Every structure is written in structure tokens, then in C-alpha cells.
Amino acid sequence: MSEDTDKTALRTLARTRRRAFVQSLDPLAHRLAFKAIPSPLARRLDGAQTVALYMGLDDEAPAQRLAPQLAAMGKTLALPRVIDRLGTMDFLTWTPEDQLHPGLYGTHHPEPSGPSVAPDIIIAPLLAFDRAMNRLGQGGGYYDRAFARYPDALRIGLAWSVQEQDALPADPWDLPLHIILTEVELIEGPDA
Ligand SMILES: Nc1nc2c(c(=O)[nH]1)N(C=O)[C@@H](CNc1ccc(C(=O)N[C@@H](CCC(=O)O)C(=O)O)cc1)CN2
């Protein structure tokens, strides 16, 4: 199987696993998940000003739930805006009160005339991760490119624990995550 087919098959499997897990989760457990930033992670965010979140789609880990605590910590929040279907996106500042506008792929982004920012921390959605801190995304290369554009940003993956795989294929352009936060665990990579 070529690497490409490999990743495509893994994406299908990962979506199915994530859906089954989220549907079987106790509603209260779901409601409480990702509400609080664990203190070792909060400490790690100390020096950072701008944090890029995402609005959870489908069964993704709901990153938007971290927004109130991050705002209370004085962080500037940002959300991605998909610019084209070729993998280009930027980050626009956002506060939880701001209205969102529909974008490509069913995403929503802040007012496009607002300022685009360079994030110090990128909290990224994913389909699967492994303990080597590899991340499998939707396949558009949007986050891979954003990671490459902001190489000094701390890369944090947010996921349900069931999204862990033994080993994911890594392409030459894939930059590993520094930290992964699940509903039960904070995983810190060697470069965190
Ligand atoms: N919540 C969230 N925001 C995000 C991403 C993401 O994965 N999750 N992205 C991460 O890159 C970027 C947008 N890219 C995306 C690429 C594909 C799909 C997606 O669900 N694709 C469906 C088909 C949807 C369609 O074309 O209408 C699919 O592949 O089945 C979503 C977002 C930026 N914002």
C-alpha cells in the first residue's frame, strides 16, 4: 500500500472510531471534557500571548471550550480562516462574543476584515495521533503548512483518547506535535 492510500484508509478508520466513541460517551462526561486546562499545561502557556484555537466540527475535541479560561489568563485568541482549497489558511483574532462567518469545508471564521495574527501556540484538530507525537489531519495540509509558517509556535493537538494509534506514517513535511491533550491525559513530547 502506498503512503497516500495508507493515510486515506487510516483517516476513514479514525473517523469511524472517533464517532463511535463520542456517541457512546456519557453525556455528562462529554459536557465536562476539555473544560479545564490542566495546570502543567497552563504553566507551559505562561510566556505565550496569542493562542490559535479551532471551533470543533463533527466529533472533534471541542477546542472552543478552552476559550473562556484562556481569555481569563489574558491570552489573545485566534481562529483559523481557510483562504483557498489549496491548503492556505491564516489566523484571525477572535473573542467568544464575536460573530462567526461561514467559510470553506463547513468551517466558521471571525470577521475577515479583522487583523491576521502570528500565533505563539497552535491548538490543532486531528483525526489520529501516536506516542511519537505524529498527527494525522484531514489531509488538506492546512495545519502542516501553518506549522511550517510558524515554526516557533508550540504545537498542541487536542483529541479524544480513542484517537490514539500505535504508529502513524509520517511524511517528510509532517512536524510532530509538542503536546497532546485528551479528555483524560496530558501527553508531553520530548521537545515540549
Ligand atoms: N474544526 C476544524 N477547523 C479547521 C480544520 C479542521 O480540521 N477542523 N482544518 C484542518 O485542516 C482547516 C480546514 N480544513 C478542512 C478540511 C477538510 C474538512 C472536512 O471535514 N472534509 C470533509 C469534506 C467536507 C467538504 O468538502 O464539504 C471530508 O474530508 O470528509 C474540514 C476542514 C481549518 N479549520
Ligand SMILES: Nc1ncnc2c1ncn2[C@@H]1O[C@H](COP(=O)(O)OP(=O)(O)OP(=O)(O)O)[C@@H](O)[C@H]1O
Ligand atoms: N509545509 C508544506 N508546504 C507545502 N505543502 C505541504 C506542506 N505540508 C504539507 N503539504 C501538502 O499537504 C498535503 C496534505 O498533507 P497531509 O496528508 O500530511 O495532511 P494532514 O496533516 O493530514 O492535513 P491538515 O494539516 O490539513 O490537517 C500533502 O499533499 C503535502 O504535499
